Amino acid sequence: MLIKVLLHEAENPLEITLREAFCCLEPKLRPPFPLTIPTQQDYLDLNRAILYGVLCEPHFAKVHIKHLHGVITDGYEYFTSILIKIVNELYFKLVDSVKRQLIWVTHEMVNVLAVGFDDLLVALMRQIVGGDFGEENLWLCFEMVNLFTSKWDYFIEEEPLVLSSALYVFLRLLADHCRVLSIPKIEALRQMEIDFCERMLREKLYLCLRIGRDLVRLLQDLVHVPEFRAIWKDLLYNLSAFRTDGFVDISQIYSTRTSKFYFLLRITPEMESQMRFLMSDVNFGSQKRYQIWFAKKFLALPERKTVLVDIVRFICCAHHPSNEIIHSDIIPRWAIIGWLLKCGVKNYVEANLKLALFYDWLFFDENVDNVMNIEPAILLMVNSIPKYVDVTHSLLEFLFILLDNYDIERKEILLRGVSTAFCSLVRKGVVQSLDALTSCDMLSPFLKERLGKLLSETQFPLVPSLFVKCEKSSSLHTDYTKAGCSN
Incomplete structure (x- = not known):
């Protein structure tokens, strides 16, 4: 048996x-x-x-x-x-x-x-x-x-x-x-x-580097562990300790996009199957019972919710819907992530979840990266206005916190990545303009000012109207709080 x-x-x-x-x-x-x-x-x-x-x-x-x-x-x-x-x-x-x-x-x-x-x-x-x-x-x-x-x-x-x-x-x-x-x-x-x-990491760094930029994300989550704190210091200040030819700066890792293969490693086949079903076969507005089932099955215990970080990376980087699904009534990826954000997680999990959502923004390069990896974040921010403007506010605020604190010594790389991400999203037609964010009265003046400054410094073309072309229009909203998780 x-x-x-x-x-x-x-x-x-x-x-x-x-x-x-x-x-x-x-x-x-x-x-x-x-x-x-x-x-x-x-x-x-x-x-x-x-x-x-x-x-x-x-x-x-x-x-x-x-x-x-x-x-x-x-x-x-x-x-x-x-x-x-x-x-x-x-x-x-x-x-x-x-x-x-x-x-x-x-x-x-x-x-x-x-x-x-x-x-x-x-x-x-x-x-x-x-x-x-x-x-x-x-x-x-x-x-x-x-x-x-x-x-x-x-x-x-x-x-x-x-x-x-x-x-x-x-x-x-x-x-x-x-x-x-x-x-x-x-x-x-x-x-x-x-x-x-x-x-x-010490003996075979050349193999580790194949993971790409998410290697840095994982290592930073372990910097409180003495062994990894020592490795992190060597990555920043003593690369000769690794004896890896051609590796001269951690920014080389930033520029390497992580393959979707790695994101599949941290969700079970059953999780993958259920998530793909949700984003391929369930109409927007009919997802509540499926989300409740998923939450009970995989997120019932508080400690299990750390897997949300892995799910968000999977959604952004390993599940790219076809144009047919994007223009259908199927629930979009940004709505699923909006629900996951409302699943009542601890502060450090929420921070890691937002980092997972924005991670590719920080190093975005049109020659390397796929705009579909950054699409859910912009659509979630835009489509949460006005009903869930707190979501828009918290995400935009977190993005600027990342710009200021993620890697101070390489801030120019981050500024270039985020500004390139915004430009690419408009150029590719994901959004026609960013006016919904720069002109939203419900967002704090400070955030709008910072966004406007970031875009003006990169000579970004601001169009006075916003039209969401990809996945769903901004007139569509999802009721995050009724999706099977509570705050």
């Missing part, structure tokens, strides 16, 4: 397929094994049968895996693909003994350098839920960081890029784990995560 099935639930088709293959071929799964060469279909069935045996017969797993080694002809590609499918579709339903075997067989696939083992590791890391301090989730964290630590040499030699994925995951998890001091089981895990990330 692979999964826990409730009385009212139908059996899972994937489990049925694996179990039937095992039952049909069980006599052939015991030594002595037949010497005949299987047909293509027989080979696929044998892979499924052996996998089911490995997962459900722990006492016989070593025999099954030796059998697999003896018959394999495709570099374990099909076997690994089934494992990935199990992780993506069934992990949260797997019985505990199967989860343990899943980790065991993952080690085996790394040992033999199976085709697709890197994708299997990514799939497992995505099942680690941010802000979840339950025993089962912490166990998976421990197993994964232990795997990366124990197989370090394998990855460096054969698949080094998977280490950058692991770094992104564990830096993000550490932001949660370092804020919790009352759970003894976290202490050993936290130190293992710190040791792995420190080793990556």
Whole structure:
């Protein structure tokens, strides 16, 4: 038995397929094994049968895996693909003994350098839920960081890029784990995560730099941890400590846009599926019950709400709706983010959420960045007027706080990025002008003055009318407070 099935639930088709293959071929799964060469279909069935045996017969797993080694002809590609499918579709339903075997067989696939083992590791890391301090989730964290630590040499030699994925995951998890001091089981895990990330940053910075600018965002969230504070100082003032050719200033990281692949690492496949459904199939105005369901499923506990930061980065950078959806009645991305902002989070989470929303603004370069990454923030500010002008005010105020404080020594880079972002949004037709912000009587004079100064210094063309072209017009408003979360 692979999964826990409730009385009212139908059996899972994937489990049925694996179990039937095992039952049909069980006599052939015991030594002595037949010497005949299987047909293509027989080979696929044998892979499924052996996998089911490995997962459900722990006492016989070593025999099954030796059998697999003896018959394999495709570099374990099909076997690994089934494992990935199990992780993506069934992990949260797997019985505990199967989860343990899943980790065991993952080690085996790394040992033999199976085709697709890197994708299997990514799939497992995505099942680690941010802000979840339950025993089962912490166990998976421990197993994964232990795997990366124990197989370090394998990855460096054969698949080094998977280490950058692991770094992104564990830096993000550490932001949660370092804020919790009352759970003894976290202490050993936290130190293992710190040791792995420190080793990556100290010894393999060239791999870490592949993450791009979000690497800086994650490191700054850990600056209170002594090991990362030391790394941060070296990044700013002692780059020779890293012995990385061609790396001369942290601004080089700012200029590298983070691939959407990394943002997918910190939301589970189920979260991704539900979010994409919401932004692809639900009409604006009909989203309330779906948002309530999502909040109850993924945000019920206060500590779980740190995942909102990851969701906002996913929405901005990894989910870009088609023109057909943009011009339809489907709920727009900015409205979803407006709802998330009203989900009653702690101050530091709210600040990180806003930073996630504006992060690409700070370093925006039309030759590198996609205007769709910065679109939700401008549309949220514009469309919140006049009904939710407090949202507009708080976001615009936060943007100027970032300009003044994020990196004082490189403020010119930030000013250029934000002004370029505003220019690009108008030039690309996301908004026809910024008059809704510069002329809004409900916004504080100070904010309007600062915005006007920023735009005038860059010789920005101000058009006296505003027309929102992309996603939804400013006449559309969403009722954030009735979307399943409370302040």
